[in-house]
Amino acid sequence: MDIKNKSITSRDEDFAQWYTDVCKKAELMDYSDVKGFIIYRPYGYAIWEQIQSYLDKEFKATGHENVYMPMVINESLFKKEKDHISGFAPECLIATIGGGQTLQDRLIIRPTSECVFTEHYKHIINSYRDLPKKYNQWCSVVRWEKTTRPFLRGSEFLWQEGHTMHSTSDEAREETLRMLDIYDKMGEDLLAVPFIKGKKSEKEKFAGAVETYSIEALMHDGKALQSGTSHYFGDGFAKAFGVQYLDKDGKIKNPFQTSWGVSTRLIGSIIMVHGDDNGLVLPPYVAPIQVVIIPIQMQKEGVLDACNTIKQGLEAKGIRVKLDDSDKTPGRKFSEYEMKGVPLRIEVGPRDLVNGVVTICKRNDGFKEQVALDKIVDEANSLLVKIHKEMYDAALKNLSDNVHEAHNLKEMEEILNKGGYAKVMWCGDRACEDKVKEMFNATSRCMPFAQIPIDDKCAICGKEAKYLILFAKAY
Amino acid sequence: MDIKNKSITSRDEDFAQWYTDVCKKAELMDYSDVKGFIIYRPYGYAIWEQIQSYLDKEFKATGHENVYMPMVINESLFKKEKDHISGFAPECLIATIGGGQTLQDRLIIRPTSECVFTEHYKHIINSYRDLPKKYNQWCSVVRWEKTTRPFLRGSEFLWQEGHTMHSTSDEAREETLRMLDIYDKMGEDLLAVPFIKGKKSEKEKFAGAVETYSIEALMHDGKALQSGTSHYFGDGFAKAFGVQYLDKDGKIKNPFQTSWGVSTRLIGSIIMVHGDDNGLVLPPYVAPIQVVIIPIQMQKEGVLDACNTIKQGLEAKGIRVKLDDSDKTPGRKFSEYEMKGVPLRIEVGPRDLVNGVVTICKRNDGFKEQVALDKIVDEANSLLVKIHKEMYDAALKNLSDNVHEAHNLKEMEEILNKGGYAKVMWCGDRACEDKVKEMFNATSRCMPFAQIPIDDKCAICGKEAKYLILFAKAY
Numbered sequence: 001m002d003i004k005n006k007s008i009t010s011r012d013e014d015f016a017q018w019y020t021d022v023c024k025k026a027e028l029m030d031y032s033d034v035k036g037f038i039i040y041r042p043y044g045y046a047i048w049e050q051i052q053s054y055l056d057k058e059f060k061a062t063g064h065e066n067v068y069m070p071m072v073i074n075e076s077l078f079k080k081e082k083d084h085i086s087g088f089a090p091e092c093l094i095a096t097i098g099g100g101q102t103l104q105d106r107l108i109i110r111p112t113s114e115c116v117f118t119e120h121y122k123h124i125i126n127s128y129r130d131l132p133k134k135y136n137q138w139c140s141v142v143r144w145e146k147t148t149r150p151f152l153r154g155s156e157f158l159w160q161e162g163h164t165m166h167s168t169s170d171e172a173r174e175e176t177l178r179m180l181d182i183y184d185k186m187g188e189d190l191l192a193v194p195f196i197k198g199k200k201s202e203k204e205k206f207a208g209a210v211e212t213y214s215i216e217a218l219m220h221d222g223k224a225l226q227s228g229t230s231h232y233f234g235d236g237f238a239k240a241f242g243v244q245y246l247d248k249d250g251k252i253k254n255p256f257q258t259s260w261g262v263s264t265r266l267i268g269s270i271i272m273v274h275g276d277d278n279g280l281v282l283p284p285y286v287a288p289i290q291v292v293i294i295p296i297q298m299q300k301e302g303v304l305d306a307c308n309t310i311k312q313g314l315e316a317k318g319i320r321v322k323l324d325d326s327d328k329t330p331g332r333k334f335s336e337y338e339m340k341g342v343p344l345r346i347e348v349g350p351r352d353l354v355n356g357v358v359t360i361c362k363r364n365d366g367f368k369e370q371v372a373l374d375k376i377v378d379e380a381n382s383l384l385v386k387i388h389k390e391m392y393d394a395a396l397k398n399l400s401d402n403v404h405e406a407h408n409l410k411e412m413e414e415i416l417n418k419g420g421y422a423k424v425m426w427c428g429d430r431a432c433e434d435k436v437k438e439m440f441n442a443t444s445r446c447m448p449f450a451q452i453p454i455d456d457k458c459a460i461c462g463k464e465a466k467y468l469i470l471f472a473k474a475y
Numbered sequence: 476m477d478i479k480n481k482s483i484t485s486r487d488e489d490f491a492q493w494y495t496d497v498c499k500k501a502e503l504m505d506y507s508d509v510k511g512f513i514i515y516r517p518y519g520y521a522i523w524e525q526i527q528s529y530l531d532k533e534f535k536a537t538g539h540e541n542v543y544m545p546m547v548i549n550e551s552l553f554k555k556e557k558d559h560i561s562g563f564a565p566e567c568l569i570a571t572i573g574g575g576q577t578l579q580d581r582l583i584i585r586p587t588s589e590c591v592f593t594e595h596y597k598h599i600i601n602s603y604r605d606l607p608k609k610y611n612q613w614c615s616v617v618r619w620e621k622t623t624r625p626f627l628r629g630s631e632f633l634w635q636e637g638h639t640m641h642s643t644s645d646e647a648r649e650e651t652l653r654m655l656d657i658y659d660k661m662g663e664d665l666l667a668v669p670f671i672k673g674k675k676s677e678k679e680k681f682a683g684a685v686e687t688y689s690i691e692a693l694m695h696d697g698k699a700l701q702s703g704t705s706h707y708f709g710d711g712f713a714k715a716f717g718v719q720y721l722d723k724d725g726k727i728k729n730p731f732q733t734s735w736g737v738s739t740r741l742i743g744s745i746i747m748v749h750g751d752d753n754g755l756v757l758p759p760y761v762a763p764i765q766v767v768i769i770p771i772q773m774q775k776e777g778v779l780d781a782c783n784t785i786k787q788g789l790e791a792k793g794i795r796v797k798l799d800d801s802d803k804t805p806g807r808k809f810s811e812y813e814m815k816g817v818p819l820r821i822e823v824g825p826r827d828l829v830n831g832v833v834t835i836c837k838r839n840d841g842f843k844e845q846v847a848l849d850k851i852v853d854e855a856n857s858l859l860v861k862i863h864k865e866m867y868d869a870a871l872k873n874l875s876d877n878v879h880e881a882h883n884l885k886e887m888e889e890i891l892n893k894g895g896y897a898k899v900m901w902c903g904d905r906a907c908e909d910k911v912k913e914m915f916n917a918t919s920r921c922m923p924f925a926q927i928p929i930d931d932k933c934a935i936c937g938k939e940a941k942y943l944i945l946f947a948k949a950y
Binding site for chain 1: 521543565568581584598599604614615617
């Protein structure tokens with residue numbers, strides 16, 4: 001690791017540059033020689049592993065099974081659901097040569113796997129006894145993007161995609177919302193990121209879905225980030241692919257389908273919600289390293305011994321800890337782990353040890369205190385709990401402070417230009433969404449579940465309002 | 476799940492058909508609509524998850540870090556190491572269209588990632604302080620194969636690939652052998668599959684490697700299966716890619732490299748080493764379900780209660796257990812879980828319950844006994860340990876019984892036609908390997924570490940012998 005210069009661009013000066021600086025200098029990723037295909041470096045990948053570990057448990061606890069589907073899809077299969085192909089065609093990477101020969105049926109590198117799952121379900125679902133089928137897969141997908149940014153929009157990204165089949169539409173809708181709730185809870189439990197949950201407009205929904213739900217987060221610069229989606233498909237794909245089963249009543253029926261996914265985009269969310277001018281700030285439960293121990297004058301007798309004792313004590317509590325006994329200066333180590341957003345730093349020096357204390361420092365607010373050696377493990381443990389709460393509360397306050405009601409275009413303009421969500425009534429027409437996009441470069445994010453009217457007219461066109469909806473500039 | 480017919484082809488009648496039957500009927504995989512790209516169904520994928528979980532712990536315990544590299548490689552980058560590209564070019568899948576445009580530099584879907592890792596290492600390795608770098612990645616790779624078989628040879632398969640860089644060749648060689656040992660230990664601990672470890676000949680080594688080591692297993696039909704490899708690259712790739720570092724002595728040097736991998740081929744190994752005419756037989760530690768509980772006359776009072784009590788008792792011991800309370804007949808359930816190779820079956824019926832007992836049955840040998848209800852959890856636990864040992868011992872005996880010394884072509888012919896390994900002395904010439912391939916359709920598998928000469932002449936050409944080597948027909 002080689003951070004030559006601690007200083008990065010300030011957040012408020014140039015947020016986009018700050019973001020790129022953090023991604024690189026915290027060693028989360030690197031660029032490869034293929035544009036848009038990033039390298040997930042160990043520290044970035046370890047964050048993804050924490051997210052995987054949390055979600056995989058939740059998925060299995062709710063009866064889902066992991067599978068792995070082919071990464072390529074025959075172009076002819078991909079074309080079976082018309083809305084789906086028209087949505088994805090422009091961004092497909094296509095293989096045309098295999099083993100030196102031109103392929104008869106061109107192969108699409110999966111941008112998403114509805115088609116392969118549905119085709120497989122056709123083969124294995126025959127009777128009501130075969131339902132529900134609740135599969136998930138961890139993999140990468142490829143979408144050929146013109147402009148790419150690490151974690152936020154990439155030509156290849158890591159994700160999970162759940163695909164389920166149910167005998168009734170009610171059960172499928174319930175599944176769609178259950179998975180959205182699991183994502184929402186992950187935000188609160190693991191990422192310390194509060195989300196707004198809601199339903200997407202027709203314009204913004206997934207290609208081929210009947211309904212799309214999303215979790216939306218608010219970044220430090222006031223932009224929204226769609227952080228996960230859950231789709232209800234009805235029986236559209238099932239009909240297009242011919243998935244049928246014999247029900248108890250002796251009738252042949254089509255099952256009802258869902259899909260849902262979150263991706264490494266969540267890492268972008270963590271960076272932009274919590275980061276500061278010294279770099280990344282990681283919430284404790286998702287942090288690959290929760291506590292770093294840095295010896296001061298480590299050649300002095302007793303310093304490294306004390307470090308190791310503390311390390312063992314923390315590990316015994318299940319805390320992820322790193323003792324950095326490399327030959328770099330303590331000052332350089334301080335800035336490295338600040339840049340990497342390690343939640344707690346423990347400094348162990350000979351002078352403190354004489355007094356039987358060490359120094360502990362919180363990354364999220366810089367709070368520093370001296371703690372008795374025999375209390376340090378308990379103190380670190382409770383500080384981690386405290387940090388998570390503080391970070392979540394701060395993010396929640398920022399979110400609440402930046403959702404503003406608007407009743408007309410002028411009010412919307414003010415809010416959207418300042419940053420944050422404009423909460424408005426909307427007639428339901430796509431023309432109004434297009435107008436907001438054109439005027440303010442903002443999009444409808446979602447219709448929150450609590451549909452409490454704040455006006456009776458559409459804030460954009462003045463016609464009768466149907467829905468409460470949030471607009472924002474977004475990544 | 477729908478096993479309509481318990482009967483599968485007998486192993487000794489048509490081993491290839493038996494294998495395919497087991498893969499399909501045990502619901503390990505299914506075919507997709509793209510030839511050679513299989514679907515890893517939940518039960519098959521769960522076996523892979525057990526392997527992942529075991530290895531990932533071992534990799535991390537030995538200081539390796541997980542990363543994720545792009546799934547595509549610029550063709551120009553792939554061509555940097557000449558031996559490597561000539562080995563892989565014939566089986567590449569190549570993408571030529573992205574976002575509707577013809578790509579300037581064609582993209583190879585990764586068949587292996589030496590090139591991308593080495594290119595990345597070039598960017599992040601500058602000083603001796605940056606060494607060693609020990610990365611691993613879990614992913615899928617694509618190799619366009621003409622003839623494919625589930626798990627054994629596929630156009631896409633799941634694997635892990637470790638790629639490491641070291642400051643000295645000694646350290647890199649040590650790493651190469653350490654990882655081979657970890658694979659070998661996994662065979663003994665997890666798969667109950669004994670391996671022969673050794674070094675590959677020049678002909679059989681990996682494209683671009685200086686030395687390749689492998690673990691070789693013996694299948695029921697007498698064929699060998701290469702089950703994992705570990706490569707020492709010297710500084711060949713590092714030189715081709717320009718990876719350099721400043722050493723302590725102030726000199727610029729190239730680091731030394733390794734790579735090593737195992738794949739879902741291991742699932743094929745488990746099937747073909749342990750399976751029998753009733754289907755799969757899974758060693759307990761890799762089995763997704765270790766104990767299945769089947770209620771007999773489950774409508775009778777107390778039966779399901781007893782099943783649930785046993786289930787909770789087993790789960791409390793950390794045993795993976797399934798209670799099948801579906802409305803299928805017990806007989807049908809018996810054959811389903813036999814097909815799936817679940818190590819232990821517990822039958823809980825009203826008549827047994829009157830006597831305070833249940834029946835437990837071992838999948839590997841059909842042994843059946845009645846056990847008192849309050850002893851069943853302990854008994855299941857110790858039977859699982861016993862089954863693993865029995866399965867490993869049986870596989871080891873089969874391996875030992877089928878390695879035979881040969882001193883000339885006639886003896887080799889006898890052994891190779893019967894099945895198993897022919898252990899011979901060899902002059903070291905590729906011409907002799909080619910001859911054995913041509914005459915007996917067998918290949919050199921590896922040169923075992925214990926090079927104890929059994930002759931002074933090459934068994935093939937009669938010239939002076941240099942190495943002890945094993946030949947076998949192989950998958």
